[in-house]
Amino acid sequence: MSSTDPKALLPDSLAARVSTLTIKEGRAIAIVDAAGLGQQERDDIERAITDILGQREEVSETRVVMTAERTQRRIIAVGSGKGGVGKSTLTANLAIALARRGRKVGLVDADIYGPSQPVILGNQGSKPVARDKKLEPVDSPVGIPVLSMGHLVEPGRALAWRGPMAGNALAQLIDAHWGDVDTLLVDLPPGTGDVQLTMLQRYKPMGAVLVSTPQDLALIDAARAGQLFDQAGVPVIGLVENMAGYACPHCGEVSDPFGRGGVETAAGRLDLPFLGRIPLDLAIREGSDRGQPPACGEDALAAPFHDIAAKVDAWIRAQG
Numbered sequence: 001m002s003s004t005d006p007k008a009l010l011p012d013s014l015a016a017r018v019s020t021l022t023i024k025e026g027r028a029i030a031i032v033d034a035a036g037l038g039q040q041e042r043d044d045i046e047r048a049i050t051d052i053l054g055q056r057e058e059v060s061e062t063r064v065v066m067t068a069e070r071t072q073r074r075i076i077a078v079g080s081g082k083g084g085v086g087k088s089t090l091t092a093n094l095a096i097a098l099a100r101r102g103r104k105v106g107l108v109d110a111d112i113y114g115p116s117q118p119v120i121l122g123n124q125g126s127k128p129v130a131r132d133k134k135l136e137p138v139d140s141p142v143g144i145p146v147l148s149m150g151h152l153v154e155p156g157r158a159l160a161w162r163g164p165m166a167g168n169a170l171a172q173l174i175d176a177h178w179g180d181v182d183t184l185l186v187d188l189p190p191g192t193g194d195v196q197l198t199m200l201q202r203y204k205p206m207g208a209v210l211v212s213t214p215q216d217l218a219l220i221d222a223a224r225a226g227q228l229f230d231q232a233g234v235p236v237i238g239l240v241e242n243m244a245g246y247a248c249p250h251c252g253e254v255s256d257p258f259g260r261g262g263v264e265t266a267a268g269r270l271d272l273p274f275l276g277r278i279p280l281d282l283a284i285r286e287g288s289d290r291g292q293p294p295a296c297g298e299d300a301l302a303a304p305f306h307d308i309a310a311k312v313d314a315w316i317r318a319q320g
């Protein structure tokens with residue numbers, strides 16, 4: 001610090017927190033690195049700087065600007081008991097629908113068995129770059145930044161990951177440069193394995209959404225996944241039924257290949273909220289394969305996703 005640096009006006013302990021202090025035409029501006037500080041400490045630092053500089057004749061006004069204000073980033077996990085029930089499809093559409101409601105949403109695709117978000121969100125082939133040893137999320141045409149296990153390894157390779165390797169990969173995706181993202185949706189692998197455990201231990205999510213098809217077996221597994229969240233003190237926001245009610249594109253007749261209503265009944269039995277039902281519709285798969293998830297639109301196909309997002313949004317708000 002040079003002798004002309006106004007920081008010399010502050011005691012060393014305070015000056016160490018101040019990245020710059022300028023005094024110009026009676027106005028002092030102190031930029032404070034507030035990373036890791038609680039509100040009380042921030043208030044104390046602001047008061048101390050204002051008091052000290054306020055006693056100087058040449059200062060008539062002091063502004064203290066706290067940088068690195070940590071955005072209160074919430075993690076919402078999306079899980080399922082079984083694979084292939086539409087967890088990735090729901091996560092992508094929920095991300096888009098929540099973003100439409102004004103949230104700054106990012107998506108972590110932690111599904112080591114089938115990282116599919118780069119395809120669904122239409123940014124396959126884009127690779128994240130690292131800055132200061134942390135990854136930069138990749139933008140997607142649908143406006144959701146994403147980091148995927150699929151970005152870290154060749155498709156199919158991550159399957160062999162176990163324990164710490166899977167946990168470290170998850171950490172790379174979550175501890176990334178998420179910027180002003182305030183809501184991070186995490187597409188978990190199915191089941192209750194290493195990634196889930198790391199997730200719960202290191203990044204306790206704010207809540208979890210569980211997806212299931214209406215079959216009994218899928219439901220039993222979903223209930224097991226729900227139990228794990230519950231034991232870890234992560235509230236289950238609710239259950240979603242996917243692939244219910246198939247409308248035949250030729251004759252229009254609605255059939256229920258996987259049954260119908262099973263998830264709602266199970267939610268009632270488990271005393272969990274039921275968030276909604278998504279029909280089995282070829283257009284959902286086609287949209288996902290094309291990088292155009294239905295929630296981007298306004299039609300009947302988009303509606304169930306927007307309804308579910310409204311409930312999740314309300315739940316988040318209710319947490320304060």
Ligand SMILES: Nc1ncnc2c1ncn2[C@@H]1O[C@H](COP(=O)(O)OP(=O)(O)OP(=O)(O)O)[C@@H](O)[C@H]1O
Pocket residue numbers: 080082083084085086087088089090111113114115116189190242243244278279280281282283284285286288289
């Ligand atoms: N409601 C739906 N109607 C039609 N196709 C759907 C529907 N939901 C998902 N699909 C399709 O089913 C397949 C599996 O969906 P998805 O990848 O979302 O499941 P998942 O549970 O994430 O599976 P995994 O755990 O294996 O990644 C995809 O091809 C997807 O496009």
